[in-house]
Amino acid sequence: MVGPRKPCSTTEIDPLADALPPRYAIESDDEDEYNPLESTRQPTDQVPIVNIKIEGQFTTGYPLVIASGPAGNFWADGANLGEQQGAIFVNNVQVGLLFKPSSVRAVVLVSEATTALPLWSINKYANDILDRLQPSAISILDVYSVQSYISSELLSAHESPVRYLSLQNISLDPSHVFAPPNILQSTSAAFMSAMTIRSLSSSHQNNAVILFLPSPEIARAAPSKLSPSRLSRPLGDQAWPVEMMVEVDARLFEVVDAKRSGSWALKSTPAGNASLSKKRQNFAEIGEGGMYI
Numbered sequence: 001m002v003g004p005r006k007p008c009s010t011t012e013i014d015p016l017a018d019a020l021p022p023r024y025a026i027e028s029d030d031e032d033e034y035n036p037l038e039s040t041r042q043p044t045d046q047v048p049i050v051n052i053k054i055e056g057q058f059t060t061g062y063p064l065v066i067a068s069g070p071a072g073n074f075w076a077d078g079a080n081l082g083e084q085q086g087a088i089f090v091n092n093v094q095v096g097l098l099f100k101p102s103s104v105r106a107v108v109l110v111s112e113a114t115t116a117l118p119l120w121s122i123n124k125y126a127n128d129i130l131d132r133l134q135p136s137a138i139s140i141l142d143v144y145s146v147q148s149y150i151s152s153e154l155l156s157a158h159e160s161p162v163r164y165l166s167l168q169n170i171s172l173d174p175s176h177v178f179a180p181p182n183i184l185q186s187t188s189a190a191f192m193s194a195m196t197i198r199s200l201s202s203s204h205q206n207n208a209v210i211l212f213l214p215s216p217e218i219a220r221a222a223p224s225k226l227s228p229s230r231l232s233r234p235l236g237d238q239a240w241p242v243e244m245m246v247e248v249d250a251r252l253f254e255v256v257d258a259k260r261s262g263s264w265a266l267k268s269t270p271a272g273n274a275s276l277s278k279k280r281q282n283f284a285e286i287g288e289g290g291m292y293i
Contacts, residue, residue, distance in 0.1 A: 048091070050121045052128040056086020056098050063106040063256035064135035068188055071143045071213045073113040074239060078266040079249065081108055088129065090121055093228045096129070104253055104260035107133060117187055119222045126190035130198065137207045137256040138195060141248065142188045144212040145219045150182050160214035162248060167196060167208045172251060178212055186222075209255040211248055213240055242266060 067075045081099040088096030088109070095115060099108040109129070117125060130138075146160045155161075163178040178184070184192075188210050195208035242264075249264035 047120050050124040051089075051091050052124060053089040053092075054086065054098075054129065054132050055089070058086065058098065058100070058107055058133055060132075060134040061136055062133070063253075063258045064109060064129075064133055064138045065106055065252050065256065065258070066109045066111055066138060066140040066188075066191065067113075067252075068111045068140060068142045068186075069113070069116070070215070071141050071240075072110050075141055075245065075249065075264070076110045076113065078245065078264045079108070080262060080265070081110075088125075090117065090125055091226055093226050095125070095226075101260075103262050104258050106253065106256065106258040106260075107135070112187060115227060116220070116223055118224055118226055119185075121226060122187045122190040122222075123194070126187065126194045130191070130194050135206070135256075138191060138209075139252045139256045140188045140191060140208070140210040141252055142186065142210055142212055143215040143219075144178065144182075146214050146216055147218055151179075157214065157216045162214070162244065163212040165192070165210045165212070166255075167192065167199065168205065170207075170209070170255070172209075172211075172255070175211070175251070178210070184210075207255065211251060213244070213248065 066072075067079075079101075080103065081101050083099075084097050085100045086098030087094055088098065088111075093115060095112060095117060097110040097113070099110070101108060144163055146155070146157045149160075162175040164172045164175045165178040165184070166172075192208050192210065195206060199205045245266070246264045250260075253260045
């Protein structure tokens with residue numbers, strides 16, 4: 001005797017499966033149905049085209065000293081750079097100021113003093129500058145965040161040393177090495193990477209050194225867009241002791257074999273501060289110490 005027929009099903013369900021099949025596999029093949037196998041990642045905007053314009057006449061082969069961001073802004077105030085001789089524009093926004101000081105046989109670039117470059121522009125920015133100037137060596141002045149720096153010892157902000165990173169094995173006592181596992185993601189890193197590639201493809205290794213001033217601030221994320229507006233933090237909120245700046249100034253030119261007459265001397269005291277020593281006290285109070293292991 002034939003029993004009652006069971007209802008037909010268009011899809012067999014595996015009782016041992018971890019989950020039921022997607023609804024679209026049972027009910028519909030329409031494209032508007034949710035498909036868990038498809039990526040949920042939203043399409044990203046196309047990377048903008050980067051146009052670099054370098055103005056000014058400069059002899060190639062000279063050492064290049066780069067002063068970047070807040071450190072570069074503060075350093076330039078006492079570096080006696082003379083008149084500006086050129087400029088660098090990124091998508092029609094001025095990002096770099098070029099100088100040829102009479103006191104030294106080197107080209108000086110004050111970079112990102114009034115704006116910050118997005119990550120999508122830094123590699124072309126660095127490579128185009130190096131292609132144009134073809135420096136014999138470069139030195140860079142930048143900052144590192146004391147609060148986020150990972151170290152084997154805990155140092156307060158006012159005790160934190162100048163640190164350095166070099167392509168060659170050199171010692172710059174009393175400065176400390178910018179050591180792993182700390183990483184660098186900035187325009188300075190783009191210059192170092194570009195110099196490394198050039199050294200690998202050349203019989204002569206051109207050295208590149210970064211000197212980092214300690215900063216009590218957490219490093220800001222790079223902007224997504226390039227803006228001509230000034231950086232949100234004024235110059236008066238970032239200051240370093242004169243003795244530190246004099247030493248760093250000398251090292252910037254020393255590591256690229258450029259002899260300079262004269263020394264660093266601050267032309268103007270940051271507004272609202274009676275002295276740099278008072279600013280250094282405030283500097284220490286903002287952030288005590290960093291990450292340590």
